Amino acid sequence: MVQCDEKDESILLKFKHEVTDPSDVLSSWSSDEEKDCCQWRGVHCDNITHRVTKLHLPCDTIQSDEILDQDNEKQHCLTGEFDMSSLLGIEYLNYLNLSNNDFKTIIQYDYDSIHNKTCNDSSNIHYLDLAYNYHLFNDYNSMLHQISHFSSLQYLDLSGIDLYKEIYWLQSLNSLSSLSELHLDYCNLKDINPFLHHISYIDISKNSMLGQLLQTLPKFHQSIESLYLNNNDLDGPIPDWLGQLDQLQVLALSHNSFSGPISKILENLPPLLIELRLHSNFLTGTVSEKDFHLLSKLKILGLGSESLIFDFDPKWNPPFQLQVLALEYPGLKFPSWIYTQTSLKVLYIGNSRTSFQPLGKFWKFTAQLEVLNLINNSINADMSKVLLDSKHVMMLLNNLSGSVPRVSPKVIHLDLSYNNLSDISPFLCQKMNEKENLETLFISDNALSGEIPNCWMNWRSLLQVNLRSNNLRGEIPHSIGSLSRLIFLDLEENNLSGEMPLSLKSCKNLRYLSLGKNAFSGVIPIWINNRLSGRIPICMHNMTSMISPYASMDVFMVPSYSKYSRRSVTYLYLTLATKHMVLSYLNSIYLIDLSSNDLSGTIPSELFMLTRLQPLNLSHNQLMGSIPHDIGTLTLLESLDLSNNLFSGQIPQSMSGMSFLEVLNLSCNYFEGKIPLGTQLESFTNLSYAGNPKLCGPPLTKLCPQDEKLPNENQKREEDDDDDSSEVLIGVNIALAKLFDHHQEAPQWLPLVADFGVA
Numbered sequence: 001m002v003q004c005d006e007k008d009e010s011i012l013l014k015f016k017h018e019v020t021d022p023s024d025v026l027s028s029w030s031s032d033e034e035k036d037c038c039q040w041r042g043v044h045c046d047n048i049t050h051r052v053t054k055l056h057l058p059c060d061t062i063q064s065d066e067i068l069d070q071d072n073e074k075q076h077c078l079t080g081e082f083d084m085s086s087l088l089g090i091e092y093l094n095y096l097n098l099s100n101n102d103f104k105t106i107i108q109y110d111y112d113s114i115h116n117k118t119c120n121d122s123s124n125i126h127y128l129d130l131a132y133n134y135h136l137f138n139d140y141n142s143m144l145h146q147i148s149h150f151s152s153l154q155y156l157d158l159s160g161i162d163l164y165k166e167i168y169w170l171q172s173l174n175s176l177s178s179l180s181e182l183h184l185d186y187c188n189l190k191d192i193n194p195f196l197h198h199i200s201y202i203d204i205s206k207n208s209m210l211g212q213l214l215q216t217l218p219k220f221h222q223s224i225e226s227l228y229l230n231n232n233d234l235d236g237p238i239p240d241w242l243g244q245l246d247q248l249q250v251l252a253l254s255h256n257s258f259s260g261p262i263s264k265i266l267e268n269l270p271p272l273l274i275e276l277r278l279h280s281n282f283l284t285g286t287v288s289e290k291d292f293h294l295l296s297k298l299k300i301l302g303l304g305s306e307s308l309i310f311d312f313d314p315k316w317n318p319p320f321q322l323q324v325l326a327l328e329y330p331g332l333k334f335p336s337w338i339y340t341q342t343s344l345k346v347l348y349i350g351n352s353r354t355s356f357q358p359l360g361k362f363w364k365f366t367a368q369l370e371v372l373n374l375i376n377n378s379i380n381a382d383m384s385k386v387l388l389d390s391k392h393v394m395m396l397l398n399n400l401s402g403s404v405p406r407v408s409p410k411v412i413h414l415d416l417s418y419n420n421l422s423d424i425s426p427f428l429c430q431k432m433n434e435k436e437n438l439e440t441l442f443i444s445d446n447a448l449s450g451e452i453p454n455c456w457m458n459w460r461s462l463l464q465v466n467l468r469s470n471n472l473r474g475e476i477p478h479s480i481g482s483l484s485r486l487i488f489l490d491l492e493e494n495n496l497s498g499e500m501p502l503s504l505k506s507c508k509n510l511r512y513l514s515l516g517k518n519a520f521s522g523v524i525p526i527w528i529n530n531r532l533s534g535r536i537p538i539c540m541h542n543m544t545s546m547i548s549p550y551a552s553m554d555v556f557m558v559p560s561y562s563k564y565s566r567r568s569v570t571y572l573y574l575t576l577a578t579k580h581m582v583l584s585y586l587n588s589i590y591l592i593d594l595s596s597n598d599l600s601g602t603i604p605s606e607l608f609m610l611t612r613l614q615p616l617n618l619s620h621n622q623l624m625g626s627i628p629h630d631i632g633t634l635t636l637l638e639s640l641d642l643s644n645n646l647f648s649g650q651i652p653q654s655m656s657g658m659s660f661l662e663v664l665n666l667s668c669n670y671f672e673g674k675i676p677l678g679t680q681l682e683s684f685t686n687l688s689y690a691g692n693p694k695l696c697g698p699p700l701t702k703l704c705p706q707d708e709k710l711p712n713e714n715q716k717r718e719e720d721d722d723d724d725s726s727e728v729l730i731g732v733n734i735a736l737a738k739l740f741d742h743h744q745e746a747p748q749w750l751p752l753v754a755d756f757g758v759a
Helices: 006-018 111-117 140-147 167-175 241-245 336-340 362-369 478-482 502-506 537-543 605-609 629-633 653-657 750-756
Strands: 043-045 052-056 079-082 095-099 103-104 126-127 155-157 182-183 202-205 226-228 233-237 248-252 257-261 273-276 281-287 300-303 307-309 326-330 346-348 371-375 381-383 392-394 397-403 413-415 420-423 440-444 450-453 464-466 471-474 487-489 495-498 512-514 534-535 570-577 580-586 598-601 615-617 624-626 639-641 646-649 661-667 669-676 694-696 732-736
Touching: 006 052, 336 362, 420 450, 478 502, 512 580, 537 605, 570 629, 605 629, 629 653
Parallel strands: 052 095, 079 103, 095 126, 126 155, 155 182, 182 202, 202 226, 226 248, 233 257, 248 273, 257 281, 273 300, 281 307, 300 326, 326 346, 346 371, 371 392, 381 397, 392 413, 397 420, 413 440, 440 464, 450 471, 464 487, 471 495, 487 512, 534 598, 598 624, 615 639, 624 646, 639 661, 646 669, 669 694
Antiparallel strands: 043 052, 570 580, 570 732
């Protein structure tokens, strides 16, 4: 029997030794095993020669049973440094997929010297996927420029990796004559000129490109099949020649600022077109059934702009059967031809100011959908008798009224926020014949009233509940303890009262609880408070998402309907309220709050490596020592609270350069000396420094000894008011709508969901 090549096996074992494998993904990689390396996980060999040809080790970050902290999202993935030159020593390796892991570095090596030793080191690589290893390229000039020598490369995916400074490297890809498919989405690209000419599949969506890029580029090669430019900031007219590309099957230009008449692009669309996304631009003109009479292959369609006019014949029967449809424009009236689309799986209707009253026929039609998205429309609908049957339902910012609609066991995600729904009891107390699967329930900012019924035992699958900003009253029912999987609970801003139910302690996985702005009474249970002690760990710098500017969004993620592609997106709304200011954050927030514990010792210098920190709260502990000068490296810091500790020494001058700082509280410590000069620190009131009797200088009225000799007739000298130590109260309210994508086999239409308003 032919065994795995010894050299190939040796190289793979070296790779295993170099990387960190917290989940034992490579546990089968062992020379002690009876099976050879061709039977190891992720390794594929040629059936005849048994030489390794393929290495497939992407990390799956989908964990449907729990919400994921961003810090924990990739804890189970391969990480560390590895030597790419070693892997390329596998002579017949033509496929390498290490995507979505957490590799920090690819070790640099001299390409020319390696290439001279073994000319096949890189020439056989046809497929290379390193996407979403956010911290991968510490040295761009090594690995990136090495890729430009892969003469046989046909497929390249570097999505999610910052390539802002690598425009010249991008141009070098023109030398790769075999390259046919290129993925560079989420790469912070500003320009692509002029490297795109011979590639047939190009995805450069979700970057930072702006201006009239398409007008400055020469025509793409006639053989181009797929062009993704969506979610940038491109403007100007769409060039006529785009519609003349005979082989074009995908044209995605949505979520840009293109303008001009839409007819110029529609009149020349090739009949091979499968996907057309033009919505969320500023196109003008009229769209009718005449524009689509040749597009029988169309599966994905997105149309809609502020000034666009739809003029479809009510009796029109389209020649296509869509899987995904997005319609977005103010004058939208529900097109009757949608009912002919029996293959439709995703429907998005948004931003319509024309009144739309869906009847029974509409809700019956939506039962075939996987995703139903109705956002920011004028929908007049009493939902009391509606049964929702789509896996993922988002109907935000409409005018829905009546009782919260019932759902079938099929529904996983339900978001009805920002409507006028009034009664939650029929929904919560409904009983199903099958096991329910609802994980997310968002009904914030409605008109829900009355008591919350004691029916939570019917919804044991719930992970998140958000009922904030309603008119609910009474106590939290004891059945809330039935939600053993619950991680997020927000009941803020209602009229709830009574004590916190003891049954809430049964929610063992609960991480986020917001009960503010109610009328609760009694003592906060001891089990809900932290009592952390000891020193702040020096390993803080391992939270690399707070260092790298291109790590994915923070806090936590919830599995949802757009999980079939790879990009992770978390939408977060968070407010930090102090006595003097409220800071609001949308999307990502990089925060450390260790307040009100029993922490001691000094602040570790490693903390100041987290340069993306925005709020830092270490108040109400037993921390001591001086503030290190390195705090000045936290240039993005917006809120700093070190109050009520044992800090001493002088306030470092480096803090005067923290230009984003809006909230500062150093009160009730033992700081001394003069407050550093600089407009930033002097802009705060004396409350920021109160309770430090040895501090002096502006903004305090207490003069420093070195300044007392300076003549100043108009300055009133008085002692700082030690009593005004003003404890800063921090309240954190989190209300999130989450959607994220991950890499996994799925129907063709699902990776495109995020562009249609659902992520």
